[in-house]
Amino acid sequence: MRIGCPTEIKPQEYRVGLTPNAAREAVDHGHEVLIQTDAGLGAGFTDADYTAAGAAVVDTAEEIFARSDLIVKVKEPQAAERAHLREGQVLFTYLHLAPDPDQTRDLLACGVTAIAYETVTDAAGGLPLLAPMSEVAGRLAPQMGAWALQKANGGRGTLMGGVPGVGPAEVVVIGGGVVGTHAARVAAGMGADVTVLDRSLPRLRYLDDVFGGRIRTVYSSGGALARLLDQADLVVGAVLIPGAETPRLVHRADLARMKSGAVLLDVAIDQGGCFETSHPTTHEDPIFAVDGIVHYCVANMPGAVPRTATIALGNATMPYMLALADKGWRQACTDDPHLLAGLNTHAGLLTNDAVGRAQGIEARSPRMT
Ligand SMILES: NC(=O)C1=CN([C@@H]2O[C@H](COP(=O)(O)OP(=O)(O)OC[C@H]3O[C@@H](n4cnc5c(N)ncnc54)[C@H](O)[C@@H]3O)[C@@H](O)[C@H]2O)C=CC1
Numbered sequence: 001m002r003i004g005c006p007t008e009i010k011p012q013e014y015r016v017g018l019t020p021n022a023a024r025e026a027v028d029h030g031h032e033v034l035i036q037t038d039a040g041l042g043a044g045f046t047d048a049d050y051t052a053a054g055a056a057v058v059d060t061a062e063e064i065f066a067r068s069d070l071i072v073k074v075k076e077p078q079a080a081e082r083a084h085l086r087e088g089q090v091l092f093t094y095l096h097l098a099p100d101p102d103q104t105r106d107l108l109a110c111g112v113t114a115i116a117y118e119t120v121t122d123a124a125g126g127l128p129l130l131a132p133m134s135e136v137a138g139r140l141a142p143q144m145g146a147w148a149l150q151k152a153n154g155g156r157g158t159l160m161g162g163v164p165g166v167g168p169a170e171v172v173v174i175g176g177g178v179v180g181t182h183a184a185r186v187a188a189g190m191g192a193d194v195t196v197l198d199r200s201l202p203r204l205r206y207l208d209d210v211f212g213g214r215i216r217t218v219y220s221s222g223g224a225l226a227r228l229l230d231q232a233d234l235v236v237g238a239v240l241i242p243g244a245e246t247p248r249l250v251h252r253a254d255l256a257r258m259k260s261g262a263v264l265l266d267v268a269i270d271q272g273g274c275f276e277t278s279h280p281t282t283h284e285d286p287i288f289a290v291d292g293i294v295h296y297c298v299a300n301m302p303g304a305v306p307r308t309a310t311i312a313l314g315n316a317t318m319p320y321m322l323a324l325a326d327k328g329w330r331q332a333c334t335d336d337p338h339l340l341a342g343l344n345t346h347a348g349l350l351t352n353d354a355v356g357r358a359q360g361i362e363a364r365s366p367r368m369t
């Protein structure tokens with residue numbers, strides 16, 4: 001099979017879908033790998049690294065899309081990329097279709113077989129291809145939140161860890177999954193006072209256990225969140241209902257009860273966001289204010305640390321990429337129902353229930369033979 005990896009074109013996105021290690025494995029499995037010129041540079045991989053791994057470097061994205069059976073990327077295809085996709089081609093990348101009707105329409109219209117990293121599941125009930133980027137975004141969240149809290153950025157002027165005689169920042173993390181756990185860990189490490197809310201009691205028990213009293217856990221309800229908002233300096237939105245649009249848990253009216261200059265940092269923005277006042281922002285222009293509250297809503301946070309993020313993502317995607325290339329998508333998905341859970345569109349059919357519910361489109365099962 002021919003596997004193609006174009007340069008990411010989303011603003012300030014420096015990750016790349018294939019590492020040289022992954023390219024080498026694919027070549028060792030008998031596949032041909034095409035990589036666009038300089039696709040890996042932002043993550044610190046040169047064209048020479050890819051040619052040493054056995055890949056062929058080609059000049060344009062057009063050529064990658066035209067010649068490849070399997071396209072491996074990082075971010076959802078942008079409109080210019082969607083114009084090159086076609087039926088019979090497999091796209092393996094993040095899609096986040098639930099809040100994105102334009103992308104959904106284009107993927108259905110072109111007939112591409114699109115497998116979304118974020119809806120691939122595992123036997124433990126996790127999301128193995130979302131997890132590495134959630135770890136990165138979660139660890140970045142307090143770092144970006146601390147920056148947004150600085151006065152020059154519109155923030156309250158609160159130092160995360162405080163100093164002797166002055167208390168630390170109050171950090172509230174909504175959703176104690178992968179993002180939330182890693183955000184809590186770094187925020188606590190910075191010396192902040194951390195509270196994590198979740199709707200899953202087993203998850204709260206786990207967090208209570210692993211943090212050994214260094215953070216507070218609270219069952220997530222509207223009342224509990226309202227009380228915490230009054231005190232919060234930084235609120236991290238880290239809720240996920242897999243595949244679905246994020247529930248809105250903080251409404252515009254709630255901003256009035258918050259401290260002026262507090263920060264809402266919506267990691268869940270890629271699924272629509274958990275604050276009513278959120279809208280996606282970019283690394284170039286990451287923050288905006290609503291009613292005196294700073295919002296940070298970058299939809300591709302790991303793009304800020306492309307070296308770490310590319311290697312972490314490549315480690316997780318490689319076995320699935322090889323299964324798709326070795327067996328073809330039908331056999332790979334038949335053999336592994338968790339990979340089949342990643343299938344979002346095929347030959348004009350929407351195949352993911354949660355995306356279908358979010359968009360009012362009936363989800364259908366693909367023909368597997
Ligand atoms: N902006 C970015 O660059 C990135 C965004 N993300 C996004 O971050 C979000 C979280 O991802 P993960 O942590 O991997 O998901 P996860 O599935 O590990 O965790 C989500 C948690 O939310 C909890 N939850 C559900 N409803 C809740 C409610 N009403 N109140 C409180 N908690 C609730 C769940 O019980 C679960 O523990 C996703 O939308 C993901 O796409 C992930 C990586 C990068």
Ligand SMILES: CC(=O)C(=O)O
Nearest residue numbers: 094133270299300302
């Ligand atoms: C998960 C995601 O959207 C990202 O890593 O950009």
Ligand SMILES: [Mg+2]
Nearest residue numbers: 076096270299
């Ligand atoms: Mg996105």
